[in-house]
Amino acid sequence: MNQIISDQIASIERVEAGLVSAGYIPSRQICTALFLAIRLQKPILVEGPAGVGKTELAKATSQFLDLPLIRMQCYDGLDESKALYEWKYGKQLLYTQILRDKLASTFADTDTMDEAMTRLGDVGEMFFSEMFLEPRPLLKALQQPQGSVLLVDEIDKADEEFEAFLLEILSDYQVTIPELGPFRADVPPIVLLTSNNTRDLGDAMKRRCLHLHIGYPEAKLEERIIETRVPGAQASLRKQLVNYVQQLRGLDLRKLPSVSETIDWARALLLMHATELDAQLVADTLNVLLKFEGDMASVGPKVGELTYKAREA
């Protein structure tokens, strides 16, 4: 780990200040998690509902540590050739074609088959060298000389085989390419895995990671987030809209509004030049917050009451 980074994460307060400078308002647990993850060189498994800033955390981390962010989106059917490396077949073919004459001249003065084979062996090595290697996200993350932030997004969407494959990388920061041998990261990347809990991850995976659960933020934190993300919104409006969203989270809805929805809503209200919430305004913009017809229907009749409470609180 280089000097600058170890300075930046010297204490939890420094981590917090760093994240804030990258426009991410973290909770205490988030700072602790990031601090420990870098110190102990362990991946963080981030769980929580959609839209609470799991992916955003990785972006902010890479920004404040000034490291490249390498993102890998997981999906069913993801395999090594898409996650780790691939040979540049096209380039290999092209080179052999172009170099055909050269090859012919190389073999011209060989007398026996054996001799030709030995020479071919030497040439063959060239075609399976780093020059023809197409690094995919995982390998790329290990190759970065300064280290990197590796975001493995929605790991729960990948299948179990891939999860098992990831274990080697996460514990040793090392992968093996059959033709070239093992690759080891000089500077281990900071790894964040996110999960939406569509399936339970394996115990082996969980054991290797720090487990961070990001829930919906408290009102105060959420206000700070809005303040940073939507600087144009007035303090009174900010307070009211956060109160409103917090109330919605107390209701029995299919999809509770998340931080990202609050931000979107704040932006929408700002565009409409709103300075205060009123029932009509809320009813018009409710579709920014709620994503299901059923939710809209169940909140609809309560809009007036909720708005009143949000303004009074």
Place this chain on the structure above:
Amino acid sequence: MNDVLLRLLRASRGAGVRISVAEAIDAFQAAEVAGFSDRTLLKDSLSLTLAKTVEEKQLFERTFDLYFSRDAVSSTAETGQSSENGGATLELEGEPGMSGSPGEGSGGGGGQGGLSRMMQENDQVGLTAAMERAGEAVGVSNISLFTQTNLYARRILEQMGMRELEREIEQARQVEDYALLDRLERARTELIEQARAFVERQLALFAAGSTRELQERILRTARLSELDRRDFIRMRALVRDLAKKLASRYGRNRKRDRKGVLDTRRTMRRNMAYDGIPFRTVWKREKIDKPLLMFLYCLTDVMSDIRSFAFSSNLEEVSRILEKEDTEEAITQILERIGFGSTNYGLSLADFENLAMGDLDRKTTVIILGDARGNRTEPRTDLMKSIFDRAGRVVWLNPEYRASWGTGDSDMLKYLPFCHQATVCNTIGTLERVVTDLIKEQA
């Protein structure tokens, strides 16, 4: 300090947090980095390394708070002082580890007059530390049953120098120093109370696990029909655990190779490296469908994708009730609607034919839970046969022992030819076995 953490780990395991050795090592490293001076920071760090689900986090945090909230021995202390003590307790945790060095900690010499001095000077910090040390010396963390509370409390007091104190009280009585006597006696009563409270807290921390384990073991083998009402909640938790275990084991999309069918697209892709010559073949794989179970009579929610029916004299679909209400409420509602009639299997099967016969196919498993005692009514085995013909599997779970099948008004033997499987199912243990077998066969 290590002992403190180790004991915390043990307490957390007892509370139900699953902690592996690797995670324990991580926790030690994390604690080292985070330091012990800031309690919330320590809690967060340990929670990050030890608890790997939201529920576990809650459990762990509760244990942590309980563990470090040993209210200093301060029931009568002035309020100002007690708050001071609250801040000081964490630092005290470190002391047992090094208690060997100052002569008073080890052996029985906690007191030598020190006890009465501490009590008279109201030295709460000292008293708490002494009690911790004494607790350590007598191994209070091994406590496993509540009946041991008095035993451990007495041992702790002895370790702290109770005898010395008794002697001093006796002396005070002899020299008729009533003021001192009164003070000492009051302090003694208090100390006994505090020791008991201390041991009770330890019990809550360390014995919770073993007590729960014992109860659960008993519950697993108890006959379902003989369960006590108060065990009902714990039983539900057990069933939920079982269901979760099974669901996560079998709920995933699994695939298996379809031998012999070439996947052209993937084969081409895989062999690009060989100039398109198919060296490596890729076979088509098929997804294995998640098991679809249809419960005919079932009051526990074991799997998703099920339709449930309840019957006595007639049969009704109860899937919606079970889905909407929590279990307790659902059972009440179901009992209101169909309970208390005398069971009539013939009519119930006829109702089932109307409601669901059309939906039965090869993938369906029908599970019937009942004693097959139809009160001498027509058993309608013809309907049972058509269920048997249409459904992939018919499983009958009978709470009665095999020997009593077919005795009296039991029609079990008549239904038996139309079941792929008929099992005695009367404890959680057998239920688990039956359900596991079922899912395995389906997959």
